[in-house]
Amino acid sequence: MRGKDNARTGGEILIDQLSIHGVRHAFCVPGESYLAALDAFHDSDIKLTVCRHESAAAIMAEAVGKITGRPGICFVTRGPGATNASAGIHIAKQDSSPMIVFVGQVGRDMREREAFQELDYRAVFGSMTKWATEIDDPARIPEIVSRAFHTACNGRPGPVVIALPEDMLTERVSAPDATAFTPAEIWPGASEMNRLQELLAAAKRPIALVGGSRWSEQATAAFMRFAERYALPVATTFRRGHLFDSLHPCYAGDLGIGPNPKLLARVKGADLVLLIGSRLSEMASQAYTLFDIPEPQMKLVHVHPGSEELGRVYHPHLAINAAPTEFCAELEKLQPPKNIAWRGESDTAHADFLAWGEKATPVPGAVNLGEIMVWLRDNLPADAIVTQGAGNFSGWVHRFYRVRKFGGLVGGTSGSMGYGLPAALAMQTLYPQRTVVCVAGDGDFLMTGQDFATAVQHKLPVIVLVADNGIYGTIRMHQEREYPGRVIATALRNPDFVAYALAFGGYGAVVEKTADFPAAFAAAKASGKPSIVHLKIDPEAITPTATLSGIREKSLAGKH
């Protein structure tokens, strides 16, 4: 509260800045190191969600940044709080999501003595963030927080860490507020758009790949109109399926782990690739084998908001430093050639995509995750949100689920396990009316599973499908391929996930055969509570097309 002298504590100034910059939600695990900032939330209308683990709080903030394009906000205590949060910070870095993490810090008078839980945040987070800093003087909070919002969003978005010395937060000063930030727009130049027009006119087999951040619902809509006018096949890159309606007639599929071989062939055979927003990192590039490095075999137009990404791995024929939002707006002005040389290709590409995921493949065991994904795509409302973590179970999501809307699939491109539940909680916090489903592995779920308590506490009725195969399946698969039969550290003894859900005050149901799934899902939905649907998956069903023993036998045969 402002005193008569107009002075506020550092904590009050800080929370006031967040409100000014438009923050609506923040996620935290409390700490004695930042009590004055916590206290200031009393007088603010920002909704503060208290969590059980900083990795979950940080992932929630990252997911908000990923989907809204505005920094997700997380508060954690010093030392262990900060290192626990590092999982989410690393995701924000790899996924180019805007995020600001505020971390407690020891008092200014005891710095550099390695006081209780003291860390040098600039050193610890320097390579994982766009900026890591510490505020020495409460009068500079408006300046530094304003810079943090700009830094997190400008160019290629990413995380910022700000350390808050405890005594700085309690000091009272009179400091003028900053004004609301606006991310700098990055428009493509007219000459670049002309060059693009020429390249498209000369192309015979073009394809567009969309990914990365700095998209919006309007931008995806504009891009879909462009694709339609140009009859251009469009693929989404790893875990960015929400950037293009999967039932749009130009959709060619998902370029991630285990992609459709026909899509791979199409990308390899393209004479022009229009890569928008994405870095085409290891997963989407099929371990950097898709394009020759540094000179791609085809003409590459690379559109990216971060100028440092252009020419970093691939030397583009045409580099366009622009945000997808502004680039897609400019695309509306381009006119397709009179005779589109590749006409019909988008129809073929879309037919290939539909055929690839149309029907679930048969797998060992009584519960087929593919059939469950098919059921979800046929039965979830069009605006449902599916979140996912990392593990082989996600292969069924990519192949058989179909994303219809921007924000409809939220996953971590950095492959961090434990992502799905916190991301689901963040989405349900932002969109209380939408159905939010998290698809998790058994290993994956328990990396952040304690925050099921957060779902119950904050009445977030997410539905978690735990695909329980009793193993760290991905690693077992690699183990059987590289060291067949020499199983170590990949077996899991799991809890009864239904009892787990009930113990937390949620709802739980078990699914032992596929046909039981619709009723279990309906009961979970009807309960109105956070729910776990425990799917008993046969560990042999390791991918939609391979069995574990098949991989082992193949490997043993190759080794003899």
Ligand SMILES: Cc1ncc(C[n+]2csc(CCOP(=O)(O)OP(=O)(O)O)c2C)c(N)n1
């Ligand atoms: C935080 C984190 N730790 C470890 C890994 C390595 N890793 C990748 S997948 C995986 C196993 C996933 O197991 P589960 O969630 O049960 O899914 P499954 O593969 O069995 O379907 C592991 C340990 C990772 N990606 N992220």
Ligand SMILES: [Mg+2]
């Ligand atoms: Mg598993």
